[in-house]
Amino acid sequence: MQILLENSSVAGIDQFDVYRQHGGYASVEKMLTMAPNDIVEAVKKSGLRGRGGAGFSTGMKWSFLDQKSGKPKYLVCNADEGEPGTFKDRYFMERLPHRLIEGLIVSSYALGVNTAYIYVRGELSWIITQLEDAIAEAKSHGFLGSKILGSEFSLEIYVHPGAGAYICGEESALLESLEGKRGYPRIKPPFPAIAGLYGCPTVVNNVETLAAVPWIVMHGGEAYAAIGIGKSTGTKLISACGNIRKPGVYEIALGLPVEEFIYSDSYCGGLLEGRTLKALIAGGSSVPILPAHLATTTAAGEPRLMTYESLFEGGFESGTMLGSGGFIVLDDKACIVRNTWNFARFYHHESCGQCSPCREGTGWLEKVLERIEHGHGRTEDIDLLVEIAKKIEGKTICAFGDAAAWPIASAIRHFRDEFIEHVSLAKDHV
Amino acid sequence: MKVTIDGIELDVPSGTTILEAARQIDTKSAPPAMCYYSTLKDSGGKCRTCLVKITQSSAQNTRPSMRLVPACRTLVEDGMVVQNNLSEEVLEARKGIVELLLINHPLDCPICDQAGECDLQNLAFEHGASGTDYKEERRRFPVQDIGPDIKLHMNRCILCFRCVYVADQLTPHRCHGVLNRGDASEIGTYIAKAVDSDFSGNMIDVCPVGALTDKTFRFKSRVWFARPMNAHRECTACCGKTVVWLKGDEVLRVTARKDDVGEVKDFICNGCRFQHKKLEDWVIEGPMHVDRHSVISQNHYEQLQGPQDA
Numbered sequence: 001m002q003i004l005l006e007n008s009s010v011a012g013i014d015q016f017d018v019y020r021q022h023g024g025y026a027s028v029e030k031m032l033t034m035a036p037n038d039i040v041e042a043v044k045k046s047g048l049r050g051r052g053g054a055g056f057s058t059g060m061k062w063s064f065l066d067q068k069s070g071k072p073k074y075l076v077c078n079a080d081e082g083e084p085g086t087f088k089d090r091y092f093m094e095r096l097p098h099r100l101i102e103g104l105i106v107s108s109y110a111l112g113v114n115t116a117y118i119y120v121r122g123e124l125s126w127i128i129t130q131l132e133d134a135i136a137e138a139k140s141h142g143f144l145g146s147k148i149l150g151s152e153f154s155l156e157i158y159v160h161p162g163a164g165a166y167i168c169g170e171e172s173a174l175l176e177s178l179e180g181k182r183g184y185p186r187i188k189p190p191f192p193a194i195a196g197l198y199g200c201p202t203v204v205n206n207v208e209t210l211a212a213v214p215w216i217v218m219h220g221g222e223a224y225a226a227i228g229i230g231k232s233t234g235t236k237l238i239s240a241c242g243n244i245r246k247p248g249v250y251e252i253a254l255g256l257p258v259e260e261f262i263y264s265d266s267y268c269g270g271l272l273e274g275r276t277l278k279a280l281i282a283g284g285s286s287v288p289i290l291p292a293h294l295a296t297t298t299a300a301g302e303p304r305l306m307t308y309e310s311l312f313e314g315g316f317e318s319g320t321m322l323g324s325g326g327f328i329v330l331d332d333k334a335c336i337v338r339n340t341w342n343f344a345r346f347y348h349h350e351s352c353g354q355c356s357p358c359r360e361g362t363g364w365l366e367k368v369l370e371r372i373e374h375g376h377g378r379t380e381d382i383d384l385l386v387e388i389a390k391k392i393e394g395k396t397i398c399a400f401g402d403a404a405a406w407p408i409a410s411a412i413r414h415f416r417d418e419f420i421e422h423v424s425l426a427k428d429h430v
Numbered sequence: 431m432k433v434t435i436d437g438i439e440l441d442v443p444s445g446t447t448i449l450e451a452a453r454q455i456d457t458k459s460a461p462p463a464m465c466y467y468s469t470l471k472d473s474g475g476k477c478r479t480c481l482v483k484i485t486q487s488s489a490q491n492t493r494p495s496m497r498l499v500p501a502c503r504t505l506v507e508d509g510m511v512v513q514n515n516l517s518e519e520v521l522e523a524r525k526g527i528v529e530l531l532l533i534n535h536p537l538d539c540p541i542c543d544q545a546g547e548c549d550l551q552n553l554a555f556e557h558g559a560s561g562t563d564y565k566e567e568r569r570r571f572p573v574q575d576i577g578p579d580i581k582l583h584m585n586r587c588i589l590c591f592r593c594v595y596v597a598d599q600l601t602p603h604r605c606h607g608v609l610n611r612g613d614a615s616e617i618g619t620y621i622a623k624a625v626d627s628d629f630s631g632n633m634i635d636v637c638p639v640g641a642l643t644d645k646t647f648r649f650k651s652r653v654w655f656a657r658p659m660n661a662h663r664e665c666t667a668c669c670g671k672t673v674v675w676l677k678g679d680e681v682l683r684v685t686a687r688k689d690d691v692g693e694v695k696d697f698i699c700n701g702c703r704f705q706h707k708k709l710e711d712w713v714i715e716g717p718m719h720v721d722r723h724s725v726i727s728q729n730h731y732e733q734l735q736g737p738q739d740a
């Protein structure tokens with residue numbers, strides 16, 4: 001099922017003319033025949049959920065936007081994709097920059113927004129150029145700028161590069177950074193829908209979320225909701241990596257069995273020759289890791305599906321999360337301790353340092369894991385890691401603290417033997 | 431608005447935080463606050479020592495909150511029920527946070543000027559565990575001069591951001607702030623620029639630990655050997671109401687006055703703080719009130735009563 005990537009392999013689709021020939025910007029023409037609120041209603045009906053990781057209902061988020069404040073309202077596209085294992089927004093934007101612009105135009109119209117921003121991960125410098133070119137093209141054809149297609153609706157879109165901090169993907173840190181300040185997450189409430197960019201009502205949405213809106217405008221919310229299972233509607237981009245035969249970005253209809261995604265030749269194509277599945281990180285580095293048997297089936301023995309609900313089946317004891325769709329497959333030769341240490345290193349490096357549990361705890365976690373991985377671990381270190389993770393989880397300003405704690409707690413929950421093996425082979429202790 | 435904290439109900443105006451409400455009940459049992467400072471706008475939310483549990487969000491919404499919330503930045507709702515010292519979960523979380531605040535702290539209290547009036551000491555004493563499993567190296571920074579009057583011991587800093595708010599809100603051009611990220615964060619100045627403005631000295635008073643110390647007082651005396659006296663002078667720059675810390679007739683240091691939760695309400699100027707170190711500069715009002723649980727209270731007599739008055 002291809003809704004987002006439909007025309008992604010058409011040559012020159014990143015150019016306005018080719019994109020337009022393939023039905024591009026039709027939703028902008030259609031939206032002008034609709035009332036803004038009709039689009040909000042369609043998005044609500046579609047069941048579309050935020051693709052940036054949290055999976056919050058987009059229609060609901062939009063309806064929270066304060067329409068009565070009298071202040072300007074903003075739409076901000078979160079294109080700061082920095083989660084290890086997640087590379088779907090980048091793949092999408094470099095192929096279909098116009099589709100994102102189109103998504104921003106119709107979403108801005110729906111929300112009554114006249115200024116929108118795309119906050120792009122700074123390392124993606126070529127994409128920044130592509131987006132700026134796309135904006136210029138859309139403008140010169142009247143789809144963007146003042147009085148779009150002769151209507152009363154005007155919109156300016158600005159592209160803003162980030163400077164390389166993972167935390168600037170967290171929406172309130174992103175807004176601070178966009179305002180020219182240090183990328184520190186804000187203390188919530190207030191939420192952006194009430195006081196966001198420059199203190200004004202703001203919606204922050206992921207690239208993939210906004211890119212789905214033109215299709216919903218064209219085909220209706222019901223058609224979108226017909227794809228998928230239950231509350232997991234529509235399609236999702238999954239960036240698959242690890243020791244699989246066909247790493248890459250795939251668009252799937254939500255509800256696809258995990259087993260099929262890993263082993264089918266239409267997707268990952270199975271593991272490399274002679275290797276078997278050991279563990280799966282289903283939604284980017286921040287979600288709990290699952291051992292092979294819990295990756296493809298739930299603890300209750302049901303097939304595990306690629307949906308928000310099925311992946312979470314069993315809670316944190318035996319489940320995980322769809323997250324941002326970074327699908328990391330580890331084979332039987334992968335070392336879980338090394339992988340866990342690697343993630344801990346990342347979270348230590350990227351903690352903004354604003355709140356004490358995360359600032360101090362992420363450093364501690366990394367140091368202990370580094371010791372274990374380098375043969376200086378003690379048996380007590382394993383439970384200590386679990387304890388440190390508990391001291392962080394749920395006590396921080398932003399969700400980064402949880403993201404740093406969960407992968408470690410889950411790795412020990414499911415692969416304790418491997419940690420024990422590491423410390424029992426340790427040569428000297430500290 | 432009615433709010434219940436640890437079983438005690440009280441009425442507060444809307445816009446009151448849980449912390450302020452708890453302080454109205456009793457400043458001693460209120461959640462510890464290492465970063466919030468009522469006279470500094472936007473402060474709070476960072477240290478997480480004030481986390482409490484909401485067991486009922488409001489009269490309409492009887493559900494508990496999903497996670498612990500910072501009392502200093504969470505507004506009271508009508509009918510809210512909060513657990514502070516009565517919640518095991520809160521006490522456990524607090525213990526964990528105290529430990530995390532201490533893992534990289536040098537624990538150099540014996541040579542630290544702040545000892546005896548240090549919020550981190552008090553916090554560890556009241557809410558901390560007796561030991562830690564931390565076995566790694568502690569983070570280390572060189573000691574620095576930031577400006578002519580203030581010494582920075584970054585090792586001791588808990589990154590409460592109070593000094594940054596002082597610089598932002600009390601001085602005309604902030605030239606110091608937090609550099610770097612995560613546990614490499616440090617208080618630093620803009621390309622070694624001196625922190626030197628009329629009100630910069632207040633950073634020393636708001637600093638909960640011995641990270642920012644008064645260069646005119648360093649190593650002169652333990653605070654509990656000095657006699658704190660409320661004093662004032664005519665000052666055109668500030669309120670002129672201070673505490674002078676005496677040893678005999680010598681003025682060892684001058685600080686702003688703190689209220690019963692240890693916060694400065696009237697900030698003082700650097701002139702009063704650093705330049706008026708003679709007893710005759712000051713009108714002495716009488717001994718400063720010292721809580722009898724504080725080490726500073728030793729040999730400190732406030733309302734001397736003869737046996738005949740008793």
Ligand SMILES: Cc1cc2nc3c(=O)[nH]c(=O)nc-3n(C[C@H](O)[C@H](O)[C@H](O)COP(=O)(O)O)c2cc1C
Pocket residue numbers: 049050051052053054055056058061078079080081082083166167168169170171172204205206207209210398399400403
């Ligand atoms: C540490 C951290 C990093 C994040 N990074 C991103 C990111 O790179 N891209 C993104 O879209 N959302 C990211 N998020 C989620 C955003 O905060 C926010 O929920 C999202 O942009 C909302 O858009 P959505 O509702 O369309 O998903 C991150 C969250 C956290 C806590």
Ligand code: SF4
Pocket residue numbers: 167184185350351352353354355356358359396397398399400401
């Ligand atoms: S949880 Fe970590 S990243 Fe988030 S605000 Fe606190 S220190 Fe910063």
Ligand code: SF4
Pocket residue numbers: 586587588589590591592593594617633636637638639641642
């Ligand atoms: S130097 Fe003191 S006041 Fe400033 S952040 Fe550190 S602990 Fe807080």
Ligand code: FES
Pocket residue numbers: 462463464465466474475476477478479480481500501502503
């Ligand atoms: S005092 Fe509330 S978080 Fe620091």
